[in-house]
Every structure is written in structure tokens, then in C-alpha cells.
Amino acid sequence: MVRKTKEEAEQTRKALVDAARTVFHACGVSRSSLDKIARQAGVTRGAVYWHFQDKAELFFAMREDVFIPMIERTDAFLYDAAYRNPLDAIAASISEFFRVLDDCTVVREVFEIMISRCEYVDEFASVQEEVGRPAQEFLEKIERMYQKAAAEGYLRAGISPEAAARDTWAFTSGLLHLLLGCRKDSGLAAEIPGMIATHMALRRA
Amino acid sequence: MVRKTKEEAEQTRKALVDAARTVFHACGVSRSSLDKIARQAGVTRGAVYWHFQDKAELFFAMREDVFIPMIERTDAFLYDAAYRNPLDAIAASISEFFRVLDDCTVVREVFEIMISRCEYVDEFASVQEEVGRPAQEFLEKIERMYQKAAAEGYLRAGISPEAAARDTWAFTSGLLHLLLGCRKDSGLAAEIPGMIATHMALRRA
DNA sequence: TTATATACAAACATGGATGTATGTAAATTA
DNA sequence: TAATTTACATACATCCATGTTTGTATATAA
The missing domain is CATH 1.10.10.60 (Homeodomain-like)
Known part of the structure; x- marks a missing residue:
């Protein structure tokens, strides 16, 4: 055949x-x-x-297969009108992200490849930008949510929406890298829901 | 010759x-x-x-040259008796880390190589553990500092030292990856001192 | 039904990287 | 001062990955 x-x-x-x-x-x-x-x-x-055409194109295909759906899924939680408090939407969105990462092998493998099994030079330098853009967009999205939260009195006094957003941004990125970066990480995965709850609690009014 | x-x-x-x-x-x-x-x-x-012996040994030599001194430098701030409030010591230690990263090209290059220009498989899989260990130790160190802070009444009520430490741990890791991961990051470096201050302010009593 | 484009497999040509073996002149040692 | 290391440079052999070209049986279009 x-x-x-x-x-x-x-x-x-x-x-x-x-x-x-x-x-x-x-x-x-x-x-x-x-x-x-x-x-x-x-x-x-x-x-x-x-x-x-070559290995790079294969890589890009593999990446898009999981990246786009992932963003759509988490955005769905972020913009879910069922959450009265925008802080709950942020927490749910981040939780969903790590939940998928935990029980979907395909997604986890792709993220692990992108985080610790790929060198971002030459043809792959552009990948870094493609990864950086969603990250930047995530920052902007949660900043708007924090602004909404502040306007509705849900945000703790003394912290600006911008600052809160940046802190959550770094937190999420760090969690992702700590989770996937070091193998056999003594059950960090189990701690994640609690860590997200703690993180959000710090900024609730 | x-x-x-x-x-x-x-x-x-x-x-x-x-x-x-x-x-x-x-x-x-x-x-x-x-x-x-x-x-x-x-x-x-x-x-x-x-x-x-081979490329891997060269890589390890390059890494140790900057890694060990870096840990010593930041630890010096963390354990500096001049800080009455342990939270100030934590802030100073993290600030020092990013300060060195910002104005020492050699250090920054090594971290960039380790974060986005190396594939952690085979001979280099062990590197991941060697990087994971300091990260884990950092978590333990700041956890002890947060415990001290709590005992002395500096830590905000409602958050445990363990939870505070893990949040700071993720924050620091995320900041590092966001800073070095995406090139031309629209001046994130300038925002870092403010981000650290905000982060620490959230957990002060 | 025939012609053509498709979806590959197989063969070819090239180049680059690695590891090792050998050569060698100068620094050390005895 | 003679003998021996040292600190490399050079040459050799091997392997592997890539890109391209050619072959080909079959699906599909005309």
C-alpha cells in the first residue's frame, strides 16, 4: 500500500x-x-x-494543537458570568489550567517539551515570542478582572489592580515552571489548589 | 608555542x-x-x-562558576542580622538576586542558557535536579524566615508561614522565567523592585 | 477508461560532530 | 642536563542527520 x-x-x-x-x-x-x-x-x-517542511513545522503543529484549546478553556472560566466576584473567576481560571495540566498527558507533555526540552534559538526563537504573547495577554486579562474587582469592592485596600495582576502573573508562571521543571517534585501537584486559594485570599477585601 | x-x-x-x-x-x-x-x-x-571530558562537563563547569556565588550572595542578605524584620531580609535577598541578574552579563547569560537554551534530557537531566535542589532549599529557607516573622508578629494574620513561603517561592520563580524567558519584555526589569515591594506588602501585618 | 496527481518509500549525496589516536615542543622534574 | 610530563594541535575513523531526488502503486479526476 x-x-x-x-x-x-x-x-x-x-x-x-x-x-x-x-x-x-x-x-x-x-x-x-x-x-x-x-x-x-x-x-x-x-x-x-x-x-x-522540516522539524520546526512539525513542532509548531504539535504546539498549536494544545495551546489554542488551552487558552479557550481557561478564558471560558475567566469570563464566566456565573462568578459574581471577579477574584473567583481568576482563581477558577488558574485552577482549570493546572487541572488540565494534571490529568491530560498530551497537554502536560507539550508544556514539558516547551519548558525543558527545547532550545529557543534560530528557528525556535520565534516560539519564545509565541509563548510570550499569551503570557502577556494573560496579564492584561487578569488586570482588567482585578480592575473590575476593585470597582466592585472585592479587592483588598492598599493594592492596585495593576500590582495585583502582576503578582498573580508571576505566581502562575512560577507555579507552572516549578511543577514541570523538576521531576518527582514531592507531590507539588497536590498542593496547587491550596496554593491558589492562599494566593487569592491574600488579595480579597 | x-x-x-x-x-x-x-x-x-x-x-x-x-x-x-x-x-x-x-x-x-x-x-x-x-x-x-x-x-x-x-x-x-x-x-x-x-x-x-565532554560538552556536559564544560556545561557543568560554566554553571557552577556562577551558581554557587549567587546563592552565597543572596543568602548573605537573607541572614543579615541588620534586618530586624525577617520580611525585610526576604525582600532584600530577592531584590539582590534580580539586581545581580540585571547588571551582571555573565550571570544573566548563564541563567538564560539554563532556562531557554538547554534541553534537559539524558546527561542534562541531572542538571534539572541540581537546579531543583537550590530552588527547594530556597523554599525551606524562606519558610523558616516566615516562621520567625510570624513568631515576632510581623506576618499578617490569616496566612501560615508555609503558605506564605510557597507563594513567595512561586512568585520568585515566575519572575525569573518571565524576565529571562521572553526577550524584549517591554521593560519588565524596571518593574521588578516595585513588584517585590508589592508582593511583600501583601503579607505584612 | 485513461491520465494525472497523490502519498508516500527508497536511494543518494553531503556535511558536520564526536571520540580517539598520534605528534610535538616546551615546561618540569630528577 | 637528560628524561619525562604536560598542554595542547593535528589527523583519522565513524556515525548520524538532513535535504533532495527518484520510483511507484493507487486514489481521484476528466
């Missing part, structure tokens, strides 16, 4: 993205040869070069 | 570590061939293999 139907071809493409994730995670991006990835997917390099 | 005096040899070693840092920072660790590094240092690969 050489020529495949369109569906089968699309299936091959997905198998390649899956294989790339697995191999990237096990070997690191630079040591993941296209041959390794192709074998993992049960095809040859020919298939890789047919569907993607 | 072939055979060098002991001093000159030690100078060559240092030149190699410096060159490694420069090349690692520019090309990423995996794309930094030992030939590139040797040329940058003005020698050949022969010198590299004389002084180091």
Missing part, C-alpha cells in the same frame, strides 16, 4: 504529530531525528517531508 | 568556559559544537578534550 486515501493521509499526519510529541518528550527536540519520529509513527521520513 | 605554563593552562581553561557560555548563549547547547567553542576561545578541540 503506497498511495492512501485523503482520510488515511490525514491520519498519517496526526500520527506524525503524536509521534513527534512522544519523541520530543523522550529525547529532547534537537536529538529527535526525523527518522526516529517517522519510525515511531510507523512510516518513513518520506511521509514527514510530505506533510511538513 | 605548544606547551604552556600551569598558569597559562588555567587561563586556557577559563577561556574555554567563557567561550562555552558565549556560544551556548548564541547557538543553544546542542548546536554548540566543541569546535565552535574551541575556535571562540582561540584554541582547538584538543584543548577542550584535555581540560574536559
Whole structure:
């Protein structure tokens, strides 16, 4: 069997993205040869070069598959009208982020690859910007939420919405890196809900 | 000139570590061939293999050169008896960390390499643990300081020393990654002192 | 039904990186 | 001062990854 139907071809493409994730995670991006990835997917390099221009394009495909849905999911909580108090929405959004990270292997692998198995130089330097943008947007989103919280009297006196947002921004980023950066981290994952609660409690009126 | 005096040899070693840092920072660790590094240092690969077993050993040497002094410097502030309030010592220690990071190019380059230009797999998987340990120790140190602060009535009511420590831990880690992770970060560096002050103010009694 | 484009596999060519082995002139040591 | 290390430079052998080219059976279009 050489020529495949369109569906089968699309299936091959997905198998390649899956294989790339697995191999990237096990070997690191630079040591993941296209041959390794192709074998993992049960095809040859020919298939890789047919569907993607090079390793970088495969990487980008893998990344987008989980990044965009992740942002949509967390945003849904952030903007959920069910939360009267914007601080609750912020807490829920962050909690959801780490919940998905905890019980979705695919997502966790992609984040682990991006945090500790990829070198951000040359073709991949742009990835850093693509990661930096959502982070910056997250800051702006929660800043607006904190402003709303302040206007409605939910925010503790003495702290500005901007300052609160930046503190939460750093907190979230740090939590992500501490969680995924060091393997076998003595059960940090279990502490996360409590840490988020504590963090938010500090800024409640 | 072939055979060098002991001093000159030690100078060559240092030149190699410096060159490694420069090349690692520019090309990423995996794309930094030992030939590139040797040329940058003005020698050949022969010198590299004389002084180091392989690239990993070079990497470790580069890292230790800045890591140990950094910990000593920040610890000095943390344990400085001049601070009556332990919260001030914590703030000073963190401030010092980012101050050094800001005006010492060598230190900043090493941290940037470790954060975004190295893949933590195989030989480098251990690096992750070596980085994780100081982070864990930092958590324990500030936890003790927060306990002291609580005992002396400096800590805001309603937050436990453990929870305060973990929040500060995540904050510091996040700040580091946000600062070094995304290049041209619209002057985040300038905001850091204010962010630290805000962060600490949230937990003062 | 035939022609053509598709979805790969297989073969080819190239270059770069690693590790090791060997050479060697000067610094040290005896 | 002769013998021996030292601190490299140079040469060699091997492997692996990449990109490209060619081949080909089959799905699809005309």
C-alpha cells in the first residue's frame, strides 16, 4: 500500500504529530531525528517531508494543537458570568489550567517539551515570542478582572489592580515552571489548589 | 608555542568556559559544537578534550562558576542580622538576586542558557535536579524566615508561614522565567523592585 | 477508461560532530 | 642536563542527520 486515501493521509499526519510529541518528550527536540519520529509513527521520513517542511513545522503543529484549546478553556472560566466576584473567576481560571495540566498527558507533555526540552534559538526563537504573547495577554486579562474587582469592592485596600495582576502573573508562571521543571517534585501537584486559594485570599477585601 | 605554563593552562581553561557560555548563549547547547567553542576561545578541540571530558562537563563547569556565588550572595542578605524584620531580609535577598541578574552579563547569560537554551534530557537531566535542589532549599529557607516573622508578629494574620513561603517561592520563580524567558519584555526589569515591594506588602501585618 | 496527481518509500549525496589516536615542543622534574 | 610530563594541535575513523531526488502503486479526476 503506497498511495492512501485523503482520510488515511490525514491520519498519517496526526500520527506524525503524536509521534513527534512522544519523541520530543523522550529525547529532547534537537536529538529527535526525523527518522526516529517517522519510525515511531510507523512510516518513513518520506511521509514527514510530505506533510511538513522540516522539524520546526512539525513542532509548531504539535504546539498549536494544545495551546489554542488551552487558552479557550481557561478564558471560558475567566469570563464566566456565573462568578459574581471577579477574584473567583481568576482563581477558577488558574485552577482549570493546572487541572488540565494534571490529568491530560498530551497537554502536560507539550508544556514539558516547551519548558525543558527545547532550545529557543534560530528557528525556535520565534516560539519564545509565541509563548510570550499569551503570557502577556494573560496579564492584561487578569488586570482588567482585578480592575473590575476593585470597582466592585472585592479587592483588598492598599493594592492596585495593576500590582495585583502582576503578582498573580508571576505566581502562575512560577507555579507552572516549578511543577514541570523538576521531576518527582514531592507531590507539588497536590498542593496547587491550596496554593491558589492562599494566593487569592491574600488579595480579597 | 605548544606547551604552556600551569598558569597559562588555567587561563586556557577559563577561556574555554567563557567561550562555552558565549556560544551556548548564541547557538543553544546542542548546536554548540566543541569546535565552535574551541575556535571562540582561540584554541582547538584538543584543548577542550584535555581540560574536559565532554560538552556536559564544560556545561557543568560554566554553571557552577556562577551558581554557587549567587546563592552565597543572596543568602548573605537573607541572614543579615541588620534586618530586624525577617520580611525585610526576604525582600532584600530577592531584590539582590534580580539586581545581580540585571547588571551582571555573565550571570544573566548563564541563567538564560539554563532556562531557554538547554534541553534537559539524558546527561542534562541531572542538571534539572541540581537546579531543583537550590530552588527547594530556597523554599525551606524562606519558610523558616516566615516562621520567625510570624513568631515576632510581623506576618499578617490569616496566612501560615508555609503558605506564605510557597507563594513567595512561586512568585520568585515566575519572575525569573518571565524576565529571562521572553526577550524584549517591554521593560519588565524596571518593574521588578516595585513588584517585590508589592508582593511583600501583601503579607505584612 | 485513461491520465494525472497523490502519498508516500527508497536511494543518494553531503556535511558536520564526536571520540580517539598520534605528534610535538616546551615546561618540569630528577 | 637528560628524561619525562604536560598542554595542547593535528589527523583519522565513524556515525548520524538532513535535504533532495527518484520510483511507484493507487486514489481521484476528466
